[in-house]
Amino acid sequence: MASGVIKALSPWRFVRFTSTLCPHFRIPAVQLHTTGTLMGASVEDFNRAKDQLGTLKTDPGNEVKLKIYALFKQATQGQCNTPKPGMMDFVNKAKWEAWKSLGSVSQEEARQKYVDLISSLVAAEGPAVAASPTGSAKAFESLIFTTEDGITTIRLNRPQKKNAITVKMYEELIEALDLAGKDKSVLTVLTGSGDYYCSGNDLNNFTNVPEGGAEKMAKDSGDLLRRFVAAYIDFPKPLIAVVNGPAVGISVTVLGLFDAVYATERATFHTPFTQLGQSPEGCSSYTFPKIMSPAKANEVLLFNKKLTATQAYKLGLVTEVFPDNTFQSEIWTRLKAYAKLPPNSLALSKQLIRGIEKEKLHAVNVAEVERLTERWTSDECMQAIVNFFQAKSKL
Structure with a gap:
């Protein structure tokens, strides 16, 4: 993975770029309900986690965002079967490699891992404020x-x-x-x-x-x-x-x-x-x-x-x-x-x-x-x- 090139990108520039292929990276302006997870996350839990991602106040870093992207693709489309991007297409190549690395992980397991990851990021920012x-x-x-x-x-x-x-x-x-x-x-x-x-x-x-x-x-x-x-x-x-x-x-x-x-x-x-x-x-x-x-x-x-x-x-x-x-x-x-x-x-x-x-x-x-x-x-x-x-x- 061309990690050096990815790290050179500003965090939210990466978010804006990936949002064209993965819309759930966009940051909504409204306050949303949040949820946690156990084994076997439901589709609703998954959709709620997508919304939660947009409420994060702190950039989780490119490595984590690549993992989020890969789990999202695996959960929604299954294993990576798309052609590998060209050598100079550093961003899409990094995303492709992250997705490909998940191998035969099932969509259900990827969905659970996605929810768990987002939940941990939300929890790390502290308790909800009412x-x-x-x-x-x-x-x-x-x-x-x-x-x-x-x-x-x-x-x-x-x-x-x-x-x-x-x-x-x-x-x-x-x-x-x-x-x-x-x-x-x-x-x-x-x-x-x-x-x-x-x-x-x-x-x-x-x-x-x-x-x-x-x-x-x-x-x-x-x-x-x-x-x-x-x-x-x-x-x-x-x-x-x-x-x-x-x-x-x-x-x-x-x-x-x-x-x-x-x-x-x-x-x-x-x-x-x-x-x-x-x-x-x-x-x-x-x-x-x-x-x-x-x-x-x-x-x-x-x-x-x-x-x-x-x-x-x-x-x-x-x-x-x-x-x-x-x-x-x-x-x-x-x-x-x-x-x-x-x-x-x-x-x-x-x-x-x-x-x-x-x-x-x-x-x-x-x-x-x-x-x-x-x-x-x-x-x-x-x-x-x-x-x-x-x-x-x-x-």
């Missing part, structure tokens, strides 16, 4: 908070950990919901980065025992959970879950507090509480029997039955299920249409529908937290968690 109602900036470590087209999107952003919720992440979600409830957006969307919507509570939360011991940890965790669920109960605008993949635990139980739940066909819903020696939360002990009947809710909450997206739809937990390959495009088209509705009418209508049960929901939340606090300090729960970690370590 504008607060007063106009000041707020940075979140584990969330991406954006407002566009009348929609505030809160995106769980720990894709490498399947968006498992840490103690810090709980606090950030409470703050993000408070911001979204006060901003000028019409509706709020909660979704996940990568292939998972959310894998529930990060069980490593249970390994960091404070000086006060297990009882203090349980008390503090209970207070945090109560505030977290209350943020959903009190949310003043339409709140919509865009379930982009599997959902576990708390991310499932709070779905009964959303105003609409849209899921990709590959999503699953699992609440393995008794398996871990725990009990339901998120007001699910009240909302699930009401939504899906007591007998069906018992299968889910007591006996750990995992639901497919179609099963969750039939039980009433999910509003609608979409094919995975069109999920994101269909959902955002619909949400943008919803966001054009009169905002005050939407908010006031939600308050009429939900307001009558708010007192009941808060009481259920308190009762669930009290029971969970007891469970967390029980020998049965601690042994169940130990067994979980032991089984995980053997995998």
Whole structure:
């Protein structure tokens, strides 16, 4: 590769040049939603990564840009079968060699590598910044908070950990919901980065025992959970879950507090509480029997039955299920249409529908937290968690 010649080009001159053959190098002026990745990146993840590339503030360098170009070509066209450019065509020759070097890498794998690379570049620039109602900036470590087209999107952003919720992440979600409830957006969307919507509570939360011991940890965790669920109960605008993949635990139980739940066909819903020696939360002990009947809710909450997206739809937990390959495009088209509705009418209508049960929901939340606090300090729960970690370590 004629690396010396490539390095002689100014970074953004290279971007402008390659944009004629690879349009995704162009830098868009609008703020875009971002996402992370796990194995098996979807087409939507890939398209979102292309948009993310244009938001980079720092030039990644020609070597990285060649790699991005090669992965893009491999992901969209497959192996390089085009003739090698002439000896003096240094730029196109460098790009050709970068693409050719990928050999027989599959389009799916190239797509995943492309998403991973872009995600790492975005992450390296630091956390996303959200504008607060007063106009000041707020940075979140584990969330991406954006407002566009009348929609505030809160995106769980720990894709490498399947968006498992840490103690810090709980606090950030409470703050993000408070911001979204006060901003000028019409509706709020909660979704996940990568292939998972959310894998529930990060069980490593249970390994960091404070000086006060297990009882203090349980008390503090209970207070945090109560505030977290209350943020959903009190949310003043339409709140919509865009379930982009599997959902576990708390991310499932709070779905009964959303105003609409849209899921990709590959999503699953699992609440393995008794398996871990725990009990339901998120007001699910009240909302699930009401939504899906007591007998069906018992299968889910007591006996750990995992639901497919179609099963969750039939039980009433999910509003609608979409094919995975069109999920994101269909959902955002619909949400943008919803966001054009009169905002005050939407908010006031939600308050009429939900307001009558708010007192009941808060009481259920308190009762669930009290029971969970007891469970967390029980020998049965601690042994169940130990067994979980032991089984995980053997995998």
